[in-house]
Amino acid sequence: MNTGMQTNAAPQAGIKERVQTFGRFLSGMVMPNIGAFIAWGLITALFIPTGWTPNENLAKLVGPMIVYLLPLLIGYTGGKMVGGNRGGVLGAIATMGVVVGADVPMFLGAMIMGPIGGYVIKKFDESIEGKVPAGFEMLVNNFSAGIIGMVLALLAFLGIGPVVQALNGALKAGVEAIVKAGLLPLSSLFIEPGKILFLNNAINHGVLGPIGVEQSKELGKSIFFLLETNPGPGLGILLAYWVFSKGMVKESAPGAIIIHFLGGIHEIYFPYVLMNPVLILAVIAGGMSGVLTFVAFGAGLVATPSPGSIFALLAMTPKGGFLGVIAGVTVATVASFFIRRSKNLSNSEDLERAKDKMVELKGVKKTVVKKVVFACDAGMGSSAMGASTLRNKFKKAGLQIEVINTAIEDIPSDADIVVTHESLAARANGVAPRAEIIAITNFVNDPQYDALVERLSGNKGIEVVEEAKVEPKEEQGILLKKNIKVGLQSVDKVRAIEMAGELLVESGYVDVEYIDAMKEREEMVSTYVGFGVAIPHGVGAAKEKIKKSGIVVLQFPEGVDFGEEKAHLVIGIAGVGNEHLSILSNIASIFEDEELANKLTKTTDVELLYETFTKSQN
Incomplete structure (x- = not known):
């Protein structure tokens, strides 16, 4: 008997997880574009014939926005979630195919075609990776996307x-049948539990919104705009x-009441329901009571209220x-307030567990970390060294977790943890x-x-993505002995960066315009990484100014002021692909040996610097 019960539970858990993941994904396509929905809603409320200030000329904006703008934004966002920027473009193009010729807003079509566009271009890019001749990359990228x-x-x-x-017509006919039968309040049986699983945006904008339009x-109004957005049950x-x-x-x-009722962020009350699951019955009852009242009064809205605040x-x-x-x-x-079990509403620890559960459902926190991404503005220097440092610490701790580095704008969608400089954190949060x-x-x-290593110490057994090994022959062209300069006189920070850039230009690694880009990067965020480097x-x-990967090393025994710190080694970097990463990994590992690090800042032995930076990592 027990075996049978466990066997049945596993598929049920899998189905629940898939539903939650699906809901989060649909929500992710809509949430970044809420501002566009608000703009459309305000224009609709103000200027349509039944609006607050009817204006036939300005009302011309309403149709194109709902038919073209909003579906294309959703399609672009869905494509980008799957395939990055190129995926976003393909998602928008594919969405246009379902938009043209349709006489209903194609939100659902956008939610289908956007991710498909991103997936197709992502798989195509993976299939040709490393196979495109140098100089033809842009040509192939543009024509393949087209x-x-x-x-x-x-x-x-x-x-x-x-x-x-046809599906939209069937849904509309079904809902209309419910309306004619006087059973519209029963829709809360599906809407309210769906909200707790973060399907609220998919339900509202994917099904109810188009019917309401x-x-x-x-x-001149529709009750369907009220079914999911009613803040009453949560309040x-x-x-x-x-x-x-x-x-x-x-x-x-x-505080939660203010955020929910006045701010329209319904997710704030979800953990309070999860803390005591019987309250799902309370929100269902509240939803049904509200819908019944709306029907009785013939209530409706002119457009979707987004977010769902009382305002x-x-x-x-x-x-x-x-x-x-x-x-x-x-x-x-009132209905959801009185239909509850007050005796179960006093356990603070339950609330904390419920909040943790909600975060897991939302996808913000993951119990198993598979990928850590280091991100900086260019994805070449600072982030590469940080990734190497943490990768070594993970290996020593026996943690089989993939660690990569990338530019802020290229953070992959499957990143579990993103590590970045504090000045770039807001941008990273926007991308991931x-x-x-x-x-x-x-x-x-x-x-x-070290705190992260300790926290993830139980996260073992994950399949490791094999790191690309760089052959010694390749390293010879990345760092040349002639590009290691020792015993230099101290200069100011800008001049030191210019000297590194000039050496990169002389060696044929970059165009001269790259030097200005190096100085621009320094103005944004300091490239000083610690330990005199x-x-x-x-x-x-x-990156388009980089001809091939290269590294130069300038040693200033007396140091160069980089803000409050002095750099004794100024290492100029121009990176294409992953060829330069093994050297950066060696640089990072040096800092684990303080004696060696001090030695390298003073030595006049070019051979020692070269061998230390290019040694094999096997």
Whole structure:
């Protein structure tokens, strides 16, 4: 009996996880574009014939925005989530195929074609990696995107578009049947639990929104804009915790109420429901009561209120409709407030566990870390050294976790943890919102590295992505003995960077414009990495000025001022691909030997510097 129960539980857990992942992915396509939905909603509320200030000329914006702009943004975002920037472009092109010729907003079509476009171009790029002759990269990239985009747009127009339109018609007919039967309140049986699983944006913008748009065209308002966005059920739950709970839970509830009800961020109340799952019944009851009230008053909105705050609902309410909307929110609040188990609302530890559970469902925190990404502006110097340092620490601790480095804008979507300089943390969070962001001040030996190793010490057994080994022959062209200069007189920081850049130019590694890019990078974030070493390199946009990978080493025994620190070794870097990473790894490992590091800043032996930087890592 026990065996059978465990066997059944595993598939159920797998299905639940897939549903949660699917919901997070759909939400990820919509959330970055909420600003566009708000803009469209405000224009709709103000200027359509039934709006607050009807204006026939300005109302011309409403149709193109809902038909073209919003689906294309969703398609672009979905493609980018899967295939990066090129994936975003292909996602938008593919989405255009389902948009053209449709007479309903193609949100659902965009959610399908966007990720497909990103996936196809990602697989194509992987298939040709390393096979394109030098100098033909841009030609291949542009024409491949154009040709694949054309094919996807045609397939979407001829195949996916009609299917999605037929599905939308079936959903509309089904919902209309529910409405005619007087059973619309039963929709809360699916909507409210779906919200707890973060399917709220998919339900609202993917299903209810398009149906609401069609109804709004005919009637000037739609009840479907109220079904998912009603803040009443969540408000009732939070009020119940505020009144009946104790300790930290009681203290946290008022703040959550403000964020939820006034700010429209419904996710804030999800952990309070997860803490006591029986409260799902309360939010369902609140939702059903609210819908029933909306139906009774004939309430509706002119557009989707986004985010779902009380202010947004009132802003989208047509003239003469305030009573019905406010009544529905109030009734939903009262219903969810009273249908709860007050005796279970006092355990603060349960709230913390519920918050952890919510973070896992949302995808912000992962119990198993597979990939750590070091990111800097260009993805060449600072991040490469930091990655090498942490990679070595992981190996010593027996942690089989992939560690890579990249530019901020190229952080992969499967990154679990992103480590970056504190000045770049906000940008990293924007590129990788699902990853944990660790902000550091020292790429070489930040104290947080050891803390991270200790925290992940139980994360073993993950398959290791094999690191590319750089042959010694390749290293000979990356760092040449003639490009190691020792015993130099101290200069200012700018001149030291110029000297490193001039040496890179002389050796044929970069164009002369790369020097300005190196100075620009230094103005953004210092390239001083600690232990008397600076690694100046160009900003990400300057990669086109790099002819081939190269490294130069300048030694200043008396040091060069890099802010509050002095650099005795100024290592100029121009990186294409991964050829230079083994040398950076050696540089990083040097700092684990303080005596050797001090020796290298004073030695006049070029051979010692060369052998230390280019030694085999096998």
